[in-house]
Every structure is written in structure tokens, then in C-alpha cells.
Amino acid sequence: DAGVIQSPRHEVTEMGQEVTLRCKPISGHDYLFWYRQTMMRGLELLIYFNNNVPIDDSGMPEDRFSAKMPNASFSTLKIQPSEPRDSAVYFCASSPRDLLYGYTFGSGTRLTVV
């Protein structure tokens, strides 16, 4: 298995633009998580899905953030409009139904909003 695949690896965009981050989870995993990592706040859970259904989006910072999982093999995290304070590394992670196997993280997308 290729693991969790995220794209793009790096994104530089201007303030006000729409940004879409993409994630392909490991085949057969039931859970998908979006995290944001910054030096100040560490790893923050933004939203997670179980069997493509959003379960908890309480970590999504503002209405500018939205996430979808149209099928078991693809998810997007969208920021519209983007702001400089959204600059961070965004990670996608997936997990099988038995969470005791832990999450498998992707390599992340480093977002810079200028």
C-alpha cells in the first residue's frame, strides 16, 4: 500500500484565494482525519469522517473551512477565502475501524498564504 497520499506537498497562495487540499486514505480504512500543525498550537484535529460521513467538525476554525469525503478513497479540505493565519502544515490521517492500530498520517501539505 502506498500509504496516505496528500497533494499538493506545498502550496503558496495569495490572501483571499481559494485553497483545496486533497487526501487519498489507505484502502479499507474506515476513518479519515484532518489535522493542522503549527508551532504555537501543535496538532489540532479539524474534522473527522467515519465511512465517509462527517462525525465531528468542532475543530474547524471558521466557516471559511470546509471538508468533504465524496467516497471512501478521496477527501478534500477547502479554505475560502484564505488568510495568512491559515499558514500551517495540514495533515490527513486514516485508520481502520479498530483504532488500536493507530492512525497513519500522510506527509502533509505545507500551506503558505501571503
Place this chain on the structure above:
Amino acid sequence: QQQVKQSPQSLIVQKGGISIINCAYENTAFDYFPWYQQFPGKGPALLIAIRPDVSEKKEGRFTISFNKSAKQFSLHIMDSQPGDSATYFCAARGPDDKIIFGKGTRLHILP
């Protein structure tokens, strides 16, 4: 109550020494405590994990010690090597299946 507090923020250890990272939690409903290791430019990777009905778990040079009554757990890295230099996160899972991460410890092993 959903927090996991991790210390120290950074740690420097001589090669061959023991690295110790500590975590504390408040929520007694947490039922799974993993540790993750992250190298620069990579996502965190599961290193070792423990359930609260076990007081210690060892995998190679890595050991988790768990004190349920004190609501504390720690990671010990024996015979620390330069390749262990990374950021380490403790974490805990709640009944809602969410895993909450500590703020991380930057470990540097001196050659």
C-alpha cells in the same frame, strides 16, 4: 479536560543515554495512549501504544510507563541514538474516538 500535557518542550541527551518524556491527562475516559514520532518534513508515525490496564509496555529500546492513579504516562528511550532525534508526541483517545495530541517534545541526541 480534553488536554494532554506534555513535557519537556525540548530535550538534549547524550548518545547512549536515556531520554524521558512525560505526559499527564485529566479525562479518565481516555482508553488508549499512543506515542508518535515525527521527523522533519514527514507526518507523525505511530511508535508504541498502551492501554490503561497495563502499567508498562516495552518494544525494543522504547518503553511506555503508565500510572493510572496519577493519570500520567511516560516514554523512555534507552541507549538513545542520533537517529532518534525527532519530535515525539504523546496522545490519548477518548470515548468519541478522537485522539488528542500533546504539544510535542523536540528530542536531540548528541553524537
